[in-house]
Amino acid sequence: MAQNDRPTTEPVTLARGQRTRLSQLGMVDAELAAATVEFQLVATSGHRAPLEWSLAGVDEGGALRGSDHIVSTGIARPTGAFAAASTAVREGNGARFRVTMATLPETVQRLVVGVAALGRPDLGDLAGLRALVIIRSTVSELRASFTVGVDALAELDGRRAATVVELYRSKGEWRIAAPLDGFQGGREALFVHYRLVGPAPALLPDRRAAKPAVLESTLAGSRTLDVGQRVGLPLIRAGSPRGIERLVITLEQRAKQRPAPAGRIPWPFEREPRSAPTASGIRLGALVLSGEQPAVVQALGSRFGAKDASPFATLETSDDGGETLILHAPEKLGLAAITLHAESDGVEFDDVDVTVVVRFGGDADVRDGELRVPLRERDPALPYCVAFTLDARPGGVDLSAVERYFRGPRAADAEYGFGFRWTT
DSSP: OOGGGOOBOOOEEOOTTOEEEGGGGTOOHHHHTTOEEEEEEEEEETTOOOEEEEEEEEOTTSOOOOGGGEEESSBOOOOSHHHHTEEEEEETTEEEEEEEGGGSOTTOOEEEEEEEEOSSSOGGGEEEEEEEEEEEOSSOEEEEEEEOOHHHHHTTTTOOEEEEEEEEEETTEEEEEOOOEEETTTHHHHHHHTTOOSOOOOBOOOTTSOOOOEEOSOOOSEEEOOTTOEEEEEOOTTOOTTOOSEEEEEEEEEEOOOOOOTTOOOOTTOOOOOOOOSOSSEEEEEEEEETTEEEEEETTTTBOEESSSTTOEEEEEOTTSOEEEEESOGGGOSEEEEEEEEOTTTOOGGGEEEEEEEEEEETTEEEEEEEEEEOOSOOTTOOEEEEEEEEEETTEEEEEEEEEEESSHHHHHHHHOOOOOOOO
16 A cells, blocks of 8 residues: 555544543554654744743653653754654744654653743743644554643643643553643653653753844945844934835845765766756745734735835745845834745755845945845755844834744744734
8 A cells, every 4th residue: 555545544632631542543553663653733822932842752660761762842952762763843833743663762661742831931821732643654544633722721820841742552552642731840840750860951052042132333244144143223214324214135045066976977077067046946925014914925825015005015026036025114014024935846945055135225225235144954844934033123123033944834923923814
């Protein structure tokens, strides 16, 4: 049977506290032994509280045998068999974990997915929380979802960590559970509960945290921003040489040079592969909030914006496919996220070297200065990227390089809170 022809059982909805044998849901343990298990977590929060999502491998006695049995969105990737069998990817304010059961250490008898609040608000601040577990074997596929209700979210008030879903073996059978047990002590309380052997894994510094804004005394020259850096731009609409009236955004992109396959001998006089043209599959766009009305500006869907009305942003496409995004009145934008989208024609972010170039417009001319935001932390698994954000303030606008990757604009909206109404 072809991989795409696997029968899928009816999706299962888990209730809080429910513990169910997989055999009752249509999947026997023999299938699970060779299956791939994926945990997809989605959270929404009105305060953009930073969250750490973790996947832990626990033994039969309920103990974590070491920090190398934890993969997380907030720690350095460990070494060892458990990490080799698992992957962790942050998606907006959520995460996605994938486990290859065939290579999982035999000592691991329980997979626990947890979440911890790292900022000031606790988990009671969450507006929504949903988990989807997908188990794909060679012959079938099982989907189980868990949506946390309003009452259950309210019970997380004052709790800084919680276990969301578990896949575990009990009395010789694999089972799935949605406990949603909360812990006031945060991530450290989780480690104590599962009797972590050895020191707890240290959190990585949040490189996405914006540094204090630096007001430019001049808009001449070129400056490169790294992830986490922020620059303040003065906005003066009277044509002053110290201010700007608009931002002109373009992409520089070039296909990566791939090494020749091992053993291949190039022919004499063989030319080096050419760089890809400007339009190489990475498309430019923006999520814009002006007033209380969010808007999308992107070629996909033919939403090219407006110059003199909301969203005060336009996208222009040249004959060769190159794109120019212009923010005509930055001071009227409460928030803007400059986005990149890898088209679904086989192009991935990891295939292309991309730099976002921001030039300044004043009077009728474009000024000499520019800001450059190169993509350095590409995630080939996710096709949507927020390269940087713009926040308006009195007399100026702050530009922050963030380089965050998402499954799509919906996940980006959940992270930055534009407030779009999604119909599907």
